[in-house]
Amino acid sequence: MRSQPFSIVDKAIIGFDKALRAVIPHSNPSTRPLPVSSDHLPELSIDEARHVAGLMRINHTGEVCAQGLYHGQALTAKNDMVREAMHHSAEEEIDHLVWCETRLQELSSHPSVFTPVWYGLSFGLGAAAGLISNEFSLGFVAETEAQVSEHLQDHIQQLPENDIRSKEILQQMDIEELQHRAAAIEHGGTPLAAPVRTTMRWMANQMKAVAYHL
Template sequence: MQLRLSKTDQLLVGVDKALRAIVPHSNPSTRPLPVTSDVLPKLSITEARHVAGLMRINHTGEVCAQGLYHGQAFSAKNDAVRQSMQHSADEEVDHLVWCETRLDELGSHPSIFTPLWYALSFGLGAVAGAISNEFSLGFVAETEAQVSEHLQEHIARLPEQDTRSKEILAQMDVEELHHRELALASGGAALSPTVRRTMRWLANRMKDTAYHL
């Protein structure tokens, strides 16, 4: 039988999850890096900075995913959707750790605006969850589709010899698309073109900022 937490305990768990999303190295990974070699690729200073910028974007994307899922779980209208949101967030913790690890290897750091990205995403997720289950799941599906697009774009922009980053992003892409399929199969509704364009505009502003900061 599943233990039901008190409101206070639920709040404390939520705060813990939020802190783990925004504080680097606060999450244990349940899986090792999805790479075929432990040898770090040799990169020039310019290449390393470029790769770090791309990985910082992807790390920020995973922070945003945590915020969205946590916000949707917070306002979901039934337990099944709430548990589905939390399960997806838990699965993507590994992505967060993988990006942090690669940033460490490159001698770089996550975005300095990480707390802001999380807070904005939590708010968006909470609004989506409050509208309806179908909209909330559709929001997840569209988010994962756009994440997959920029992962594939980044793989193409990486230096040829950086197979390590490419393998990490390729595995993340597989799992993001799987989450999209689950959301659609669970009843996610197609979003309007206006909502999709707005999501893409916001994502592009985040990417432009996180690449540098």
């Protein structure tokens, strides 16, 4: 039987389903298990657990933003090239989202209450970038991934020494974020102007300050 191309209604339903899965915890299956070497849960003091949960909530928010960015970009991309180039990265981002959700749950904590807002903002930015050009859109992904890698490195330094579990998760995410950056550049992403990079960094800092607590 010949498969039919998706209609606009089909695409809208698929898009809505993806958006809901990005903002509703535990609604995505992970394709890979947690990248940890042991099932042992580290013993943390209340203050340590609270701090790690704040960091993981920021990282979870970053992954929600990645979902919004990739979905928005796919909506307005000038052709299928960007969508296909970023498909593998977008799939890995779903695993990152699930890993962060899992670690937050282990810490008896929760994702940011503003998750739908973070998704919506990132979706809008991704869609706007896609409207400008493929090169800008991929450049936007490359810069986002570079900034995510910087904050993952910062968080790894801030983890309590015995929280090897969170460290292993963040290290694997960092390896893959840098691969996503390389893929975006390889497919034609161009460097962004300094004011755009500065604005992105400022926005990320606001998001991090809120998501750490809420």
